[in-house]
Amino acid sequence: MEHVRLHEVSKFYGQVLAVDRLSLSINQGESVALLGPSGCGKTTTLNLLAGFLQPDGGTIRIADRDVAGLPPNKRNLGMVFQSYALFPHMTVAENVAFGLKLRRVESAERERRLKEALDMVRLGGFADRFPRQLSGGQQQRVALARAIIVQPDIMLYDEPLSNLDAKLREEMRSELLDIQDRIRITSIYVTHDQEEALALADRVAVMSNGCVEQIGTPDEVYEKPATGFVAKFLGESNVLPGTVARADGTSVVVDLGGHSVHCQTSERFSAGDRVEVVVRTERLAVSPERLSTDNCFKARLHHAIYLGGTIRYLVQLGDHRLIMVEKNRGDRAALSEGSEVYVGWPAKDSLLVKLP
Numbered sequence: 165m166e167h168v169r170l171h172e173v174s175k176f177y178g179q180v181l182a183v184d185r186l187s188l189s190i191n192q193g194e195s196v197a198l199l200g201p202s203g204c205g206k207t208t209t210l211n212l213l214a215g216f217l218q219p220d221g222g223t224i225r226i227a228d229r230d231v232a233g234l235p236p237n238k239r240n241l242g243m244v245f246q247s248y249a250l251f252p253h254m255t256v257a258e259n260v261a262f263g264l265k266l267r268r269v270e271s272a273e274r275e276r277r278l279k280e281a282l283d284m285v286r287l288g289g290f291a292d293r294f295p296r297q298l299s300g301g302q303q304q305r306v307a308l309a310r311a312i313i314v315q316p317d318i319m320l321y322d323e324p325l326s327n328l329d330a331k332l333r334e335e336m337r338s339e340l341l342d343i344q345d346r347i348r349i350t351s352i353y354v355t356h357d358q359e360e361a362l363a364l365a366d367r368v369a370v371m372s373n374g375c376v377e378q379i380g381t382p383d384e385v386y387e388k389p390a391t392g393f394v395a396k397f398l399g400e401s402n403v404l405p406g407t408v409a410r411a412d413g414t415s416v417v418v419d420l421g422g423h424s425v426h427c428q429t430s431e432r433f434s435a436g437d438r439v440e441v442v443v444r445t446e447r448l449a450v451s452p453e454r455l456s457t458d459n460c461f462k463a464r465l466h467h468a469i470y471l472g473g474t475i476r477y478l479v480q481l482g483d484h485r486l487i488m489v490e491k492n493r494g495d496r497a498a499l500s501e502g503s504e505v506y507v508g509w510p511a512k513d514s515l516l517v518k519l520p
């Protein structure tokens with residue numbers, strides 16, 4: 165069942181078009197991530213939903229009701245931001261219960277829900293502390309408990325984990341997943357961190373320049389990018405410009421200037437089309453011996469960078485510098501820099517982007 169619908173919503177700041185006829189539909193209980201580069205309009209979209217901003221065009225419907233002109237406090241939303249925005253002079257308990265007090269929930273009920281909310285974010289023992297006595301991750305949990313306790317219909321998150329260090333971010337990510345599983349509330353999660361979007365959302369809306377380029381499940385947007393922007397924005401890729409030499413149904417051969425690359429695609433291409441072949445760094449293989457895969461080329465290993473869990477290879481293929489990332493299983497002798505190697509990948513891992 166549809167819960168939130170944005171239909172051709174636009175927003176200007178003066179001359180700047182921040183959101184450009186954006187359409188998006190979110191189902192009841194679904195978690196959707198808005199993912200895109202800085203300045204693409206994610207926060208603006210969230211603020212339009214929350215009612216802090218009014219659209220210059222289009223409509224926003226929540227639970228089948230046009231919310232134009234409806235103030236934020238009448239939309240029953242919970243919000244968690246990058247900055248925790250806790251009240252510094254209030255304890256954790258006072259911060260979390262604040263919304264219930266405003267709503268005049270009686271004190272026994274307030275205590276019960278406070279305990280439940282603090283337990284949910286694993287801060288049971290912290291009720292009497294002040295925000296300054298908490299770590300960043302703990303403060304963010306207080307902000308989350310404060311939003312959840314009022315039982316909002318929809319949760320809006322704007323980069324809630326981006327102030328946390330990498331390890332804590334990972335931890336909070338799985339906690340958020342747990343909490344989402346338990347409360348199953350419609351959630352919109354803004355981030356420019358792709359892993360976070362892929363990990364947390366049922367569907368990911370990839371945005372650029374104020375509109376949604378593609379919306380799909382995490383593996384749809386990653387494996388079947390609908391546009392060149394999505395192909396290049398998600399993951400880490402090698403982008404190789406070339407010209408289509410032959411196209412035969414789903415099978416296309418691209419000339420990179422000396423190297424012929426086999427590609428598989430569901431789109432139509434014809435000989436002479438200018439294209440980019442996009443290959444994710446984790447789909448390439450490098451080896452001292454010839455590889456039995458659709459594309460295999462002799463190349464030179466320029467650099468091998470040891471990163472612990474992975475090894476990153478920089479390989480020179482003609483004019484192209486390829487990056488590839490391999491899992492370090494600890495079972496193979498290091499390839500020596502400067503040596504001749506083979507680099508290869510399957511045709512299905514060559515994403516094709518048509519150039520204008």
Ligand SMILES: Nc1ncnc2c1ncn2[C@@H]1O[C@H](COP(=O)(O)OP(=O)(O)OP(=O)(O)O)[C@@H](O)[C@H]1O
Binds near residue numbers: 182202207208356
């Ligand atoms: N108050 C404002 N006045 C003028 N321009 C603004 C204002 N807020 C945002 N913008 C502009 O609108 C566009 C979209 O901004 P928005 O904050 O929605 O981007 P974002 O996707 O959230 O980016 P980030 O990832 O950096 O947070 C940008 O070009 C930005 O410079």
Ligand SMILES: [Mg+2]
Binds near residue numbers: 206
């Ligand atoms: Mg933002």
